[in-house]
Amino acid sequence: MSGKNKQAKFTQFSSYTNTVEPETEFVRHHDHDLKGQWGSRMFGNDRPIVLELGCGKGEYSVGLARKYPEKNFIGVDIKGNRMWRGAKTANEEGISNIAFLRTRIEFISSLFGSNEVSEIWITFPDPQLKEQRMKKRLTHPVFLDNYSRFLKPDGLIHLKTDSAPLHYYTLEVIQEGGHHLLEATDDLYGRAIQETDPDTREILSIRTHYETLFSQKGFAITYLKFQLHQP
Numbered sequence: 001m002s003g004k005n006k007q008a009k010f011t012q013f014s015s016y017t018n019t020v021e022p023e024t025e026f027v028r029h030h031d032h033d034l035k036g037q038w039g040s041r042m043f044g045n046d047r048p049i050v051l052e053l054g055c056g057k058g059e060y061s062v063g064l065a066r067k068y069p070e071k072n073f074i075g076v077d078i079k080g081n082r083m084w085r086g087a088k089t090a091n092e093e094g095i096s097n098i099a100f101l102r103t104r105i106e107f108i109s110s111l112f113g114s115n116e117v118s119e120i121w122i123t124f125p126d127p128q129l130k131e132q133r134m135k136k137r138l139t140h141p142v143f144l145d146n147y148s149r150f151l152k153p154d155g156l157i158h159l160k161t162d163s164a165p166l167h168y169y170t171l172e173v174i175q176e177g178g179h180h181l182l183e184a185t186d187d188l189y190g191r192a193i194q195e196t197d198p199d200t201r202e203i204l205s206i207r208t209h210y211e212t213l214f215s216q217k218g219f220a221i222t223y224l225k226f227q228l229h230q231p
C-alpha cells in the first residue's frame with residue numbers, strides 16, 4: 001500500500017463519527033471521557049456492548065452488528081488503515097450499532113468502566129509465541145485482569161485462533177486462574193461446529209480476513225469460550 005493511500009485511509013477513518021482515536025500517552029495514564037458512557041454518548045442507548053479486540057479490518061464486528069441490531073459492537077485495533085475497511089462498510093450500509101476504537105489494548109481499561117462490556121471476542125490475535133513476548137498475548141493473565149475491570153461478572157470471552165500453542169496456552173491460563181471454561185474445540189469446522197446450537201454455529205461461521213487466509217491454508221481453527229473467575 002502506498003504511503004499516500006494509507007494516509008487517505010487514516011484521514012477518512014478519522015472523519016467518521018463512529019471512530020475514536022485517543023492519544024496513546026493520554027490513555028496510558030488517564031481515563032478517557034467516554035469511559036462508562038459509550039452507550040449514551042456513542043450509541044444513544046443502553047444495549048449490551050460487545051468488543052472485538054485486534055479487529056483488523058473489522059469484518060467480524062461488522063458481521064455481528066448486522067446480525068444483532070439489539071447489541072452494540074466496538075472493534076478495537078491499533079491500525080486505523082485496517083479498521084478503515086470496516087468503518088467504511090458500516091458507514092456505507094448505515095449500520096448504526098458499531099464503532100471503531102484505535103488504541104493499544106494494553107490501555108483499554110482507561111476506556112471502559114466497571115460492568116460496561118458484556119462480551120469480548122479475540123479473533124486471530126498475533127500468537128506472540130516467543131517466551132519473552134508471552135506478556136503480549138491477549139489472553140495473558142495481566143490482560144484478563146484488565147478485562148475484568150470492565151467486563152460484567154457473567155460476561156463472556158471468546159477466542160478464535162489458528163494457533164494451537166495459543167489455544168493450549170489459554171486453556172492453561174483458564175485452568176490456573178480458576179476461570180470458567182464453557183466451550184473448547186481444537187477443530188471448529190470439523191465435527192465441533194455441527195454439535196453447537198444453530199445460533200452459535202451461525203455466529204462462528206462469520207469469518208475474519210485472517211481466518212479465511214488460515215482456513216485456505218488448511219490450518220485447523222480453534223475456539224474457546226469462558227467466563228472470568230469472580231473473586
Ligand SMILES: C[S@@+](CC[C@H](N)C(=O)[O-])C[C@H]1O[C@@H](n2cnc3c(N)ncnc32)[C@H](O)[C@@H]1O
Nearest residue numbers: 054055056077078079104105123124208209210
Ligand atoms: C493477525 S491480525 C488479526 C486481525 C483480525 N482479527 C482478523 O482475524 O482478520 C491481529 C490484529 O491485532 C492488532 N493488535 C495486535 N496487538 C495489539 C495491541 N496490543 N493493541 C491493539 N491492536 C493490536 C494488529 O494491529 C492486527 O490488526
